[in-house]
Amino acid sequence: MRSFALILLVFVFFACAKENSFDSYNSLKEGLINIKVEDLNFRKSIVIDSIFNINKIVKLESNEDSFIGSYDKILIDEDRIFIMDSSISFSIFVFDFSGNFLFKIFSFGEGPDEYLELRDFTLSSANNTIDILDFGGKKILSFSKENGELLDVKYIDVNTYFRSFERIGNGYIFSHANTCGFIEDCFNVSFWSDDLILESRSFEMNEYLKGYDFKGDPQFSRSYDRVFYKEIFSDTIYEVQQDSKQLRTAFSIDFGKFRLPDDFKYSRKNSNLAEALQYSLNENMTLGIKDFFVSDQYLYFTYGTPGLREVLIDLKTLDNVSFQRYITSNFLYTGTVRAIHKNQLVKVISSEEIISIVSKFYNTKDSLKIRQEYNEFYTLAKDIDSGSNGLITFLDPDF
DSSP: OOOOOSOOEEEOTTSOOOOOSSTTOOOBOTTEEEEEGGGSOEEEEEEGGGTEEEEEEEEOOOSTTTOOSOOOEEEEETTEEEEEETTTTOEEEEEETTOOEEEEEOOBSSSTTSBSOEEEEEEETTTTEEEEEETTTTEEEEEETTTOOEEEEEEOOTTOOEEEEEEETTEEEEEEOSOOTTOSSOEEEEEEETTOOEEEEEEEOOGGGTTOOOTTSOOEEEETTEEEEOOTTOOEEEEEETTTTEEEEEEEEEOGGGBOOHHHHTSTTOOSHHHHHHHHHHHTOBOOEEEEEEOSSEEEEEEESSSEEEEEEETTTOOEEEEEEEEOSOGGGOSEEEEEETTEEEEEEOHHHHHHHHHHHSSSTTHHHHHHHTHHHHHHHTTOOTTSOOEEEEEEEOO
16 A cells, blocks of 8 residues: 555745736645646545554443433543534533543523534643633633533624634634625635734635535644645645734645546536536536645645545655445444544444444344454444444554
C-alpha cells in the first residue's frame, strides 16, 4: 500500500497556487498543499483491515438518560467524549474513555436559559466550557465542561444567519448560512470577540449561492486547539489563524475531471441543492469536500463522484489511499468516521448497524462458528438492542 504516487506540492506565498472558486477569498497561502485526486491510490473496493488497526473500543453506557438518537457531531477532549444529537434528543452527551455516562446537557425550550435549536457545539480549553449555538433562539449558551452546569448566555445579532461555529482563543469563528436574503453585505465567515463584537469578515458570498443552507454539512474540523474550515462546493481546506483572525489556505484539492464547473456553480442553473445534486449525478461530478478531519499527521476527507469516496493521506510519508467501498472480516471496522483524535480516526457503529449485523450473521446455521471467529464483536454486541447506544472505535492507520 505504500506509494509516493501522490506528489504534495508545497507553495510559498508567491507561488502559482490554485485559486479558490470564490474571487473574494484573499486567504494566506503559506504552506499550501495541493492534492490531485486523480493521482491518489484509488481502489474501487478495499479490505479495510489492511489499512487500519483497532486501537481502542468504547462501548457507550446505555440507560434512560444516556440514549443517543443520532451521532451528529463528536469532539474529544483529554479523556472525555462529547456527542451531539441535534435531531432526536436535542442533547449533548458526555462519556469517559471507558464508556461510562457522565452527564448530558438538555435545555430545550423557549426560555432565556434554554436553546430553541441545537445547531452546533464546540469546546473551550481556556474557559473549560461547552458552548452551544442556538440558531433558532439567536444565542450562545456556555456550560461547564466538568458537570454541564449553565454558566453564561450571550445573545447574537438576528441578521447573522450563523450555521456553525468554533471557539478560538478568546473569541469565535462563525460560518454563515447562505440564506441571507436581501442583506447587501453577505459573508461566509466572520470572527467575533468573546462578548460577541464583530472583529472581521471574510469570503463575500457569491450572488448565485445566497439561497443555500448546508446546515447539515460540517464546515469546521477541530483537533484540540487547531481548527480547520471549508465552504460549500469547496475544493479548499483552511486553517484558522487564531491570533491574526485570518484563514490560511492549508489544502487545495484538485478534483480534475470530477470538478463541478464554475459556469454551473455560479449561474441561474444552480439555484438550489437539488439541482446541484442532480447535475452532479448526471455528469459524474462532485459537489466538493463533504466530511473532513485533520490531525498533525493525517488528512481524511470524503467526496462524491457520485459514489462516496474516502481519502486518507499521511502528511509525513506522503502515503495515501482512496476507495469507494470496503470489505472486512471484522465487524468492528464498520461504521462512519465522525472525528479524529491523536492521529486516530474515530468511528461510530450505531445500535441499528449492530442489530442489523447480529441479525444477518449471528442467527444462521453457522452462527456458532461466526460467534467463535468474531468473539470480540459478539461479546460487545450481544446485549445491544434498539434502546442501547452503539460503539466508538479508534483506528490507527497502517498502510
